[in-house]
Structures are given as C-alpha cells and as structure tokens.
Amino acid sequence: MTDLLEVRDLSVSFATSRGQVPVLDGVSLSVREGEVVGLVGESGSGKTVTALSILGLLGEQGRVDAGEIRLDGRDLLPLPEREWLRVRGRHIAMVFQEPMTSLNPLLSVGFQVAEVVEEHLGLGRREALARAVELFRDVGIPDPARRVRDYPHQLSGGMRQRVMIAMAMACRPRVLVGDEPTTALDVTIQAQILALMRDLGRAAGTAVLLISHDFGVVAAMASRVVVMYAGQVVEEAPTRELFLRPGHPYTRLLLAVVPGLREKRERLSAILGSIPAPSALPVGCRFHPRCPDVIPLCREAMPTLDPHGPERRVRCWRAAELAGEVGP
Amino acid sequence: MTEPGPAIPAIGTLEERAGTDIWRRFRRSRNARLGGGLVVLVTVAALAAPWLAPYGYEDTDLLAVWAEPSGAHLLGGDALGRDVLSRLITGARVSLLVAVSVLALTLPVGTLAGMAAGYFGGWVDSLLMRSADIVFAFPELILAIVVAAMLGPGTGTVIVALAIVWWPGIARLTRSLTLALRTELFVDAAIVSGTRPLTILVRHVLPNVVPPLLVRASIGVGFIVMAEATLSFLGIGVQEPLPTWGGMIRDGLVALRTDPHLALSASAALGVTIVGFNLLGDGLRDLLDPRVRDR
Amino acid sequence: MKTYVLRRALGLLPVLLAAVVLTFVANQFVPGDPITTLLSDRSGDAALEARLRAEYGLDRPLWRQFGTYVTGILRGDFGLSFRFASTPVIEVIAPGLLVSPLLAGGALLIAVPLGVALGTFVALRRNSLADTLVVLGLVAGTSVPNFALAAFLVYVLSIRLGWLPVAGWGTLSQAVLPVLLLAIPPIAYVARLSRTYMLEVLQQDYIRTARAKGLSRRLVVYRHALRNTLVPLLTTIGIILGGLLSGTFVIETLFNIPGLGRLAIQSIFARDYPVTMAIVLLFTFFYAGINLVVDLLYGVIDPRIRLGAGRAGGA
Numbered sequence: 016m017t018d019l020l021e022v023r024d025l026s027v028s029f030a031t032s033r034g035q036v037p038v039l040d041g042v043s044l045s046v047r048e049g050e051v052v053g054l055v056g057e058s059g060s061g062k063t064v065t066a067l068s069i070l071g072l073l074g075e076q077g078r079v080d081a082g083e084i085r086l087d088g089r090d091l092l093p094l095p096e097r098e099w100l101r102v103r104g105r106h107i108a109m110v111f112q113e114p115m116t117s118l119n120p121l122l123s124v125g126f127q128v129a130e131v132v133e134e135h136l137g138l139g140r141r142e143a144l145a146r147a148v149e150l151f152r153d154v155g156i157p158d159p160a161r162r163v164r165d166y167p168h169q170l171s172g173g174m175r176q177r178v179m180i181a182m183a184m185a186c187r188p189r190v191l192v193g194d195e196p197t198t199a200l201d202v203t204i205q206a207q208i209l210a211l212m213r214d215l216g217r218a219a220g221t222a223v224l225l226i227s228h229d230f231g232v233v234a235a236m237a238s239r240v241v242v243m244y245a246g247q248v249v250e251e252a253p254t255r256e257l258f259l260r261p262g263h264p265y266t267r268l269l270l271a272v273v274p275g276l277r278e279k280r281e282r283l284s285a286i287l288g289s290i291p292a293p294s295a296l297p298v299g300c301r302f303h304p305r306c307p308d309v310i311p312l313c314r315e316a317m318p319t320l321d322p323h324g325p326e327r328r329v330r331c332w333r334a335a336e337l338a339g340e341v342g343p
Numbered sequence: 344m345t346e347p348g349p350a351i352p353a354i355g356t357l358e359e360r361a362g363t364d365i366w367r368r369f370r371r372s373r374n375a376r377l378g379g380g381l382v383v384l385v386t387v388a389a390l391a392a393p394w395l396a397p398y399g400y401e402d403t404d405l406l407a408v409w410a411e412p413s414g415a416h417l418l419g420g421d422a423l424g425r426d427v428l429s430r431l432i433t434g435a436r437v438s439l440l441v442a443v444s445v446l447a448l449t450l451p452v453g454t455l456a457g458m459a460a461g462y463f464g465g466w467v468d469s470l471l472m473r474s475a476d477i478v479f480a481f482p483e484l485i486l487a488i489v490v491a492a493m494l495g496p497g498t499g500t501v502i503v504a505l506a507i508v509w510w511p512g513i514a515r516l517t518r519s520l521t522l523a524l525r526t527e528l529f530v531d532a533a534i535v536s537g538t539r540p541l542t543i544l545v546r547h548v549l550p551n552v553v554p555p556l557l558v559r560a561s562i563g564v565g566f567i568v569m570a571e572a573t574l575s576f577l578g579i580g581v582q583e584p585l586p587t588w589g590g591m592i593r594d595g596l597v598a599l600r601t602d603p604h605l606a607l608s609a610s611a612a613l614g615v616t617i618v619g620f621n622l623l624g625d626g627l628r629d630l631l632d633p634r635v636r637d638r
Numbered sequence: 639m640k641t642y643v644l645r646r647a648l649g650l651l652p653v654l655l656a657a658v659v660l661t662f663v664a665n666q667f668v669p670g671d672p673i674t675t676l677l678s679d680r681s682g683d684a685a686l687e688a689r690l691r692a693e694y695g696l697d698r699p700l701w702r703q704f705g706t707y708v709t710g711i712l713r714g715d716f717g718l719s720f721r722f723a724s725t726p727v728i729e730v731i732a733p734g735l736l737v738s739p740l741l742a743g744g745a746l747l748i749a750v751p752l753g754v755a756l757g758t759f760v761a762l763r764r765n766s767l768a769d770t771l772v773v774l775g776l777v778a779g780t781s782v783p784n785f786a787l788a789a790f791l792v793y794v795l796s797i798r799l800g801w802l803p804v805a806g807w808g809t810l811s812q813a814v815l816p817v818l819l820l821a822i823p824p825i826a827y828v829a830r831l832s833r834t835y836m837l838e839v840l841q842q843d844y845i846r847t848a849r850a851k852g853l854s855r856r857l858v859v860y861r862h863a864l865r866n867t868l869v870p871l872l873t874t875i876g877i878i879l880g881g882l883l884s885g886t887f888v889i890e891t892l893f894n895i896p897g898l899g900r901l902a903i904q905s906i907f908a909r910d911y912p913v914t915m916a917i918v919l920l921f922t923f924f925y926a927g928i929n930l931v932v933d934l935l936y937g938v939i940d941p942r943i944r945l946g947a948g949r950a951g952g953a
Contacts, residue, residue, distance in 0.1 A: 104852030482880035
C-alpha cells in the first residue's frame with residue numbers, strides 16, 4: 016500500500032514581533048490508505064501547525080520554509096489558493112476540537128453539511144440536503160431528517176462532533192485530519208466518536224491522522240504513532256511497539272504519566288519543565304534540559320532521526336543503548 | 344486580503360503576530376497623539392483667547408463687512424464687520440466653557456448616582472435606571488431641544504439641557520463598573536467590617552472607575568461641543584453677541600456663495616475640535632485597555 | 639417567544655407615559671401667557687380673551703387639562719396651535735408628516751447597505767492604506783456635525799461645481815444633498831461597527847471550519863461572516879434612527895425643507911408650544927416603536943433566541 020499522505024521535511028516559521036520564528040523543523044510523516052496514524056505531543060509541540068499545514072490553512076503569518084506535502088504523490092505546497100480550494104474539504108478534510116464554536120450558530124447543521132457537497136460535487140440544494148440526511152444517518156445521529164434542520168445550539172457536544180465528522184466525510188476525502196476531536200467531549204462519548212471515525216475511515220479507505228495529547232486515545236485507535244516535541248518528530252513506531260518499548264526518553268516520560276498504562280514502571284511525578292519557546296530553543300537536543308538520561312553529547316549536537324528497526328525511528332543519541340534497559 | 348480564520352494557536356510563548364503588533368501600537372499612540380495634539384491646540388486657543396485674538400469679538404467695523412481674508416483680517420470679516428478669526432478663537436473658549444460646565448455638573452452627580460445604584464441596589468438602583476431610561480427614550484438631541492424651548496435660548500440653557508442629556512450615560516457606566524467590583528469589595532468590606540460605605544466607594548471603587556470615565560469624558564466633550572453647536576446653529580443655543588461656531592456657520596451659510604470664509608472656517612474649527620476629542624478618547628481607550636482589539 | 643414580546647412591549651409604557659407627562663408639564667412651564675400672545679394688540683378685548691381661553695381649554699383645572707390632553711393624544715388630537723389661532727395642531731403638522739419620514743427613511747435606506755459594504759471592504763483589507771484612510775474618514779464622519787459638512791459639500795457641489803441645487807424641496811436633485819448629508823453620520827457609524835464586528839467574526843472558529851471545507855473566500859465572507867456581523871448590527875438601528883430624527887431638525891432648517899423638523903424649530907421661535915410638543919411626542923413615540931420592532935426582529939432572526947435551548951438529547 017502506498018502512502019496516501021506524505022509529509023516530507025516540512026519546516027514552517029511564523030512572523031512575530033521578534034522576527035521569523037521557526038515552529039516546525041523537518042517534520043516527516045506518512046499515512047497509508049485506511050490507516051490511522053496518531054500524532055502525539057504536548058501543547059506547543061507543533062502538532063496543530065502540522066495539521067493546519069496539511070490543509071493549507073496557515074494564515075498570513077505562517078510561512079512554509081521547506082518541505083513537501085504529497086497527496087497521492089502530488090505535492091500540494093506549490094499550489095495556488097484556488098487549487099487548494101478544490102482540495103480542502105474534498106480530498107483532505109479536518110475535524111476540529113471545539114464543536115460548539117466550530118459551527119456557525121446562525122445556519123442549520125444540515126445546511127452546513129450540505130454546502131460541502133454543493134460546493135465540491137456540484138449538487139443542487141435539495142439533493143445536497145438529502146445527502147446531508149444520509150450522512151447524518153451514517154454518523155449515527157438519530158432522526159436525521161428532523162435533525163438536519165436544527166441549529167448547533169440545539170445539539171449536544173457529541174452530536175455536534177458527529178455533525179463535524181459528517182461534514183468532513185461528506186465528499187469521501189482521501190485524508191482526514193482530526194485535531195483533538197474528542198478532547199472537549201465527555202469521556203463516555205469519546206470512545207463512540209473515535210470508533211466512528213475509525214470505522215468510517217476504514218470503510219472509505221481514508222487515511223486518518225489523529226492528533227492528540229492523550230495517549231489513551233491514540234492507543235485505542237492508531238496503528239502507528241508519531242511523537243512530536245518542540246517542532247520536531249522525536250519518535251515514530253507502531254503503536255504496540257511504542258507502548259511496550261518506547262525508544263525516546265520523552266516518550267517514556269509521557270507514557271509514565273498516563274494512568275494505568277504502564278504496570279511495571281515506577282510512578283514518575285509530573286515531568287519537570289515545559290516545552291521550550293520556539294524563539295528560545297536550546298543548543299543540541301531540544302529535550303536535553305528535561306531529559307533524565309542526558310549525556311554531554313546531547314547538549315552539543317542535535318540528534319538525527321535514525322531508524323531503529325523496520326518501522327521505527329528515534330531521535331536520540333542513546334536510543335540503541337537505552338533500548339537494552341527497557342524491557343517488556 | 345485578510346485571511347479569515349482564527350489566529351494560529353500559541354506555540355510556547357509565541358505572542359502577537361509581528362505586523363499587527365507594531366502597527367497596532369503605532370496606531371494606538373497615533374490616535375492619542377493626533378487627538379491629543381488637536382485638543383491641546385484648541386484648549387490653548389480657548390484659554391489664551393483674550394490675548395490671542397487680534398480684535399474683540401464684538402468689535403464691529405463697517406468697512407470690514409464681508410471682508411475678504413487679508414492681512415488685517417486673516418479670515419475676513421462677517422456680516423457686521425467683526426473679525427472672523429477673533430470670533431473663531433473666542434468661540435473655542437465658549438465651546439470649551441460649555442463642555443467643562445456640563446462635565447462639572449454631570450461627572451460628580453452621575454458618578455455618585457451610579458456608584459450608589461451599583462453598590463446599594465434596591466430602590467436606589469431602580470430609581471436611577473428608570474430615570475435614565477426616560478432620558479434615553481428620547482431620541483438624541485430632542486430632549487435638549489425641548490428643554491431649550493422651555494427655558495428660552497441662552498448659554499445657561501444649553502448647559503442645563505446638555506447636562507440632563509449626558510448624565511445618565513455617566514451614571515450607567517459607573518453603575519456597571521461598581522457592580523463588577525462589588526463582588527470583590529464585599530470580601531474586602533467584610534474584612535474591614537465597619538468601614539462606612541462612602542469610604543469604600545471613594546477609596547476602592549473610585550480609582551477603578553476613573554480611567555473609563557476619562558475615556559467617556561473625552562468623547563463626551565466631543566459630543567457636547569457638537570450638541571452645543573447644533574443648538575446654536577438652530578438658534579436656540581448660545582446667543583449673540585457671544586460667538587459660537589454653530590451660530591457662525593448659520594450666519595455664514597447665507598453668504599456661502601459670495602463669502603464662504605465664515606462658514607468654512609467655522610466648520611473646519613468645529614470639525615477639527617470634535618475629531619480631536621474623539622480621537623483622544625479612542626486613543627485613551629486603547630492605551631488604558633490593551634486587551635481591546637484594534638478597531 | 640411570546641413572553642419576550644409582551645415583556646418588551648410593556649416596558650415601553652412607562653417610558654411613553656413619562657414622555658406625555660413631561661411634554662404636558664413643559665407646556666405649563668413655558669414663559670408667558672399664550673392667550674396674551676395670541677391676542678397681541680387686541681389684549682383689551684375681555685370677551686375675546688374669555689372665548690379664546692375657553693376654546694383652548696385653559697380655563698379648566700390642570701388635572702382636567704391633562705386628562706383631555708391624554709385622551710386627545712390617543713385620538714390624534716394634540717390641541718390647538720398658539721401660532722395659527724384656532725387651528726388644530728394636527729392640521730399644522732400634517733404636511734410635514736409626509737416630508738420628514740421620506741427624508742429620514744431615504745437616508746436610512748442608503749446608510750445601512752453603504753455602511754456595511756464600506757465596513758466589510760476595509761475589514762478585509764486590514765492595515766492597508768485604504769483601511770487607515772477610510773477609518774480616519776469614518777472618525778470624521780461620526781464627529782463632524784451635519785451642518786459643518788454641509789457648508790463644505792454645498793460649497794463644492796452646488797456653488798463651485800453647480801451640480802446640485804442649494805435648497806428647496808420637490809425634485810429629485812433637490813433631495814440629493816439633504817438625504818446625503820443626513821446619511822453621512824449613520825454611514826460612518828455603521829461602517830465603523832461593521833468593520834469591528836467583521837474583524838471579530840473573521841477570527842471565529844466557524845470561519846476556520848468554513849475555510850477547511852474548501853469554501854471560496856466569497857462564500858466564507860458573504861454566507862458565513864456577513865450574517866454574523868449583521869445580527870448585532872441590527873440592534874443599533876435604534877440608535878441610528880435617533881440620530882436621524884435629530885438630524886432632520888438641522889437638515890430641514892438648513893435646506894428650508896417643509897418638514898416636521900423645520901416646523902418644530904419655527905414653532906419654538908414662535909412660542910407655539912403645542913406644536914413643538916406634539917412633534918416631540920411623535921418623534922419619541924416613533925423612536926420607541928422602532929426600537930421595539932428591532933428588539934422583536936432580533937428575537938426572530940437569531941435562532942438561539944427564536945428556538946430556545948431546544949432538544950439537546952443524545953450523544
């Protein structure tokens with residue numbers, strides 16, 4: 016299976032009062048057809064910027080300095096805006112975190128879904144609304160024919176997110192990016208929504224990139240996980256591998272913080288420190304100020320993202336060495 | 344084109360975007376600077392009027408009736424041969440005098456009433472809100488016109504009329520500010536128990552109320568000057584021989600075809616003054632509340 | 639929804655009552671005895687004086703007069719004019735009733751679309767040169783009063799360029815300057831507000847969603863953003879109208895237009911208080927009425943109010 020979505024060496028910077036600040040540094044990841052890849056990291060790691068880049072929604076201040084974003088092999092970054100308009104919503108879609116504010120309060124939910132197929136598939140208003148009813152049914156909204164006429168404030172959080180998913184899947188996109196789609200929802204609802212996304216994605220052969228700061232979410236859904244820190248990818252591995260044998264010290268710390276997921280490890284308290292600001296990055300490995308396994312080399316030279324096994328890459332000088340210490 | 348869409352989420356300590364930040368600060372201070380400059384200009388003219396004006400505002404000169412602007416009369420003469428420039432400068436004095444008088448009446452009364460309403464609530468609050476509603480029920484200047492009609496034209500009338508129209512705004516503003524502070528104050532008051540309400544109001548509420556009031560007052564002067572000019576233009580405001588820009592415009596419009604200098608210069612003076620005070624108010628608002636998005 | 643309407647309407651009553659009482663009281667306090675003014679040089683004639691006094695109802699006790707006043711208003715009878723002896727106020731006012739609404743209405747119809755268009759235009763070009771210039775212009779538009787602008791506009795357009803007539807009322811070209819001048823402050827006001835609202839709306843999450851759906855910029859702005867800008871704007875129509883009503887006094891006087899505004903000013907000078915008060919009452923009622931309508935309209939347009947919290951069941 017080929018990579019449906021391939022992000023290659025993406026570097027993005029932002030214009031600030033202090034000049035151009037790098038925010039993403041050589042980020043690479045890929046998602047195959049029907050696959051779910053999880054993207055994890057703390058807030059500030061660059062996950063959302065990556066997501067927005069994939070949709071070409073960086074805005075005025077964002078600038079892509081290098082890299083490619085390939086959809087089915089075709090690089091999207093050089094495309095003019097009018098081409099992007101054809102890609103967004105149709106071939107690449109996104110589900111956002113806050114369903115309440117992400118829906119226009121003055122338009123009916125059915126209409127907001129219908130306009131996607133109207134715009135991209137050329138359907139007439141009536142057909143589009145009929146398609147919206149179908150989509151509502153697909154995402155599990157009860158009584159869809161009536162619900163299409165409702166307004167966002169009349170729906171619960173979970174329902175609204177189903178609407179967002181319906182909107183995103185309306186044109187059977189090749190790629191679906193979910194940016195913390197369940198973070199704002201009740202725990203009881205989260206599992207349902209995630210399962211919905213996975214099932215729909217699988218059925219349509221959509222490549223799903225699931226972004227979260229919550230490892231539990233990712234563990235349940237993704238076949239592969241990419242871990243980001245301070246604008247870089249620091250580890251990438253199949254899910255099971257990552258949980259059983261985390262290669263990067265940061266991943267290990269993150270996993271230790273997840274309740275109940277690691278039985279054998281001693282309980283580590285909250286990770287000291289926080290992600291460095293993009294304008295104040297340390298020399299050498301960006302994680303070294305917080306790393307429990309730091310050596311002098313880490314403070315001088317930036318480790319490269321090296322393969323450590325068939326499907327795994329780790330950005331750490333001591334990855335191979337430490338792998339011996341961490342057992343199943 | 345401005346790209347629609349929310350600001351990119353903060354990454355680390357990534358703050359405002361470059362262009363907007365500098366531009367915003369620059370424009371903010373420019374508002375205040377420009378407005379402040381104009382206000383200073385007008386205020387100086389008003390204060391120094393008796394010495395600044397080349398002629399007395401009443402001095403007529405039959406030879407200068409509708410005189411063209413010249414060396415002797417920089418802005419020409421009006422229908423009675425009076426020097427337009429001198430009357431213009433004195434007009435600044437009159438306008439600002441009215442404004443200051445109105446503020447002197449409304450600020451203390453309005454602030455006190457608003458604080459009392461916000462702090463004590465109950466019937467005091469209801470009374471205040473009803474009175475304010477009644478004033479607000481009348482479209483803008485119509486109440487002022489009614490009062491002017493009743494009391495007869497004159498400077499005093501204008502001051503009273505405008506004070507009546509203006510004070511509810513101050514009272515309402517003070518009231519909401521006091522209400523917002525009240526929850527915090529009660530904790531303090533409970534601790535300091537026994538402190539008289541008046542002391543609390545003066546010591547704690549007042550300092551927080553002053554900045555927004557300053558903004559409102561600055562814009563208020565703009566409004567008062569405009570309202571006074573309107574009343575004078577209609578003939579029910581400041582009366583002859585006192586010069587007022589509104590009256591000068593009215594007099595000047597008659598001769599607009601042949602001698603536009605009176606109407607145009609008075610209009611310019613009026614415009615510049617009001618714009619100045621409004622800009623100053625806007626600038627102050629931006630400076631005092633940095634969280635306000637630029638407008 | 640019904641309670642909303644009822645509550646709003648009831649809130650109006652005390653205010654209207656206050657307006658009526660105030661105008662009645664004002665009438666009592668005006669200087670001079672109207673009968674004496676009416677009689678002018680026939681002041682010696684006692685019989686005439688008595689007759690006039692009876693005709694105007696001024697010989698009856700105050701509370702009786704008030705009663706007549708109130709019931710009269712409900713019937714549209716505002717008493718008799720002091721200026722035009724024995725003429726009902728309503729007759730004096732009637733011709734103006736056709737003129738002023740046209741003037742104000744015309745200005746409103748121009749102001750709102752133009753203001754919104756202008757505000758949106760600059761919001762989409764924030765921080766550009768056009769934006770800065772326009773914003774400065776808008777500040778001037780809301781600050782500089784009608785008649786001051788009039789001096790310049792009339793001078794340039796009528797006198798120097800001769801494009802438009804200077805005064806009078808009746809033809810279309812005569813209507814241009816007055817309506818335009820009346821419209822300038824509201825245009826500036828609406829434009830400033832639209833710009834502010836539009837800038838805020840464009841930052842909202844649902845706009846980001848709309849873009850993520852691949853909707854063209856035009857659709858995003860006109861279908862999604864504009865809608866959310868217009869709704870809060872609606873609430874300001876009352877304020878705009880207030881300004882327009884006051885504006886008619888000035889503009890009609892300036893251009894010698896036979897409307898209610900000019901009549902009111904003339905009545906003040908002529909000490910014809912019944913007419914003045916009647917016009918004031920009419921304007922106030924109209925203003926209150928429009929505010930009520932706007933309030934109700936707002937409840938209809940915003941689905942969050944119209945439909946209430948609704949049924950938010952399910953997951």
